[in-house]
Amino acid sequence: MPVIEINNLSYVYNAGTLNEKRALDNITLSVEKGEFLGIVGANGSGKSTLIQHFNGLLLPSSGSIFVLGHDTRDKQYRSQLWKSVGLVFQFPEQQIFEATVYDELAYGLRNIGLGQPEIEVRVKEALENVGLIPEEQFLNTEPLCLSGGMRRRIAIASILAMKPDILVLDEPTAGLDPEGYAHILDTIKRCRKNQDVTVVMVSHYINDLLILSDRLVLLDDGCLQIWGPTREVLASADVKDYDLLFPDYIKLLHNLKKQGFQVNTGVLTLEEAVDEIDRLLEGE
Ligand SMILES: Nc1ncnc2c1ncn2[C@@H]1O[C@H](COP(=O)(O)OP(=O)(O)OP(=O)(O)O)[C@@H](O)[C@H]1O
Numbered sequence: 001m002p003v004i005e006i007n008n009l010s011y012v013y014n015a016g017t018l019n020e021k022r023a024l025d026n027i028t029l030s031v032e033k034g035e036f037l038g039i040v041g042a043n044g045s046g047k048s049t050l051i052q053h054f055n056g057l058l059l060p061s062s063g064s065i066f067v068l069g070h071d072t073r074d075k076q077y078r079s080q081l082w083k084s085v086g087l088v089f090q091f092p093e094q095q096i097f098e099a100t101v102y103d104e105l106a107y108g109l110r111n112i113g114l115g116q117p118e119i120e121v122r123v124k125e126a127l128e129n130v131g132l133i134p135e136e137q138f139l140n141t142e143p144l145c146l147s148g149g150m151r152r153r154i155a156i157a158s159i160l161a162m163k164p165d166i167l168v169l170d171e172p173t174a175g176l177d178p179e180g181y182a183h184i185l186d187t188i189k190r191c192r193k194n195q196d197v198t199v200v201m202v203s204h205y206i207n208d209l210l211i212l213s214d215r216l217v218l219l220d221d222g223c224l225q226i227w228g229p230t231r232e233v234l235a236s237a238d239v240k241d242y243d244l245l246f247p248d249y250i251k252l253l254h255n256l257k258k259q260g261f262q263v264n265t266g267v268l269t270l271e272e273a274v275d276e277i278d279r280l281l282e283g284e
């Protein structure tokens, strides 16, 4: 059963003014329970606008979106929606405001009325989930003293601590140094293994999503270009149109195919591309 159902969703910023901008145009797609959905697209293609509909932060200009069976326009359901959908914004470390790591993670948990013992368990679990050791000294550290990568892991942990049914990540690896990048990707891989959580991840670098996503959505100027199992999207996408998004090895295979070689363009990794080219050379 889909946990998110989007039907003919359009969203217009500043409707009726000179600055009117149709950011989403007639999007229809669904997200299944436990799947990892990747959303990719160039700058300004509507990725952030789309995912902000998942927790009701934005409401459709037209069309509808149902999350866990409820229309996001249903006001009675709004507070439940905030608990069910954990949205990690781009550069979440900029929104850290509590004085200690512990308080940052406990903030949301206190708000939903959990007792102290449960809060302590959840804070520790969430920090372990992002690969951090919840020692006393660390829990009392001021987040501002930590590196950007560490703060981002804490921001993600604060959402994980809420145990959302659906975790939505907007460009979680953007702008990180290589070490921070590796840690965040590890965290996401760990979430990926937990089949109880549905994960939606936005990136304008497709490489991040190739190994993780069950299905991939390709947005272009607010329109849904392609949507389907990751391999199928890669095999069928017109690489010329998405030149900046695709890694070189995928572009190479598509070019070979255009030149008439019998090559499988539905590869995900560099290793698979090398195998495919080896196979081609052996056949010559
Ligand atoms: N608050 C806003 N007011 C007016 N227009 C907006 C607003 N937010 C976004 N837009 C416009 O809507 C379109 C989609 O923006 P959105 O931020 O959803 O794209 P994106 O794919 O997330 O881009 P990026 O990769 O840069 O994060 C863009 O043309 C953008 O300029």
Ligand SMILES: [Mg+2]
Pocket (backbone or CB within 6 Å): 047, 048, 049, 090, 170
């Ligand atoms: Mg964005």
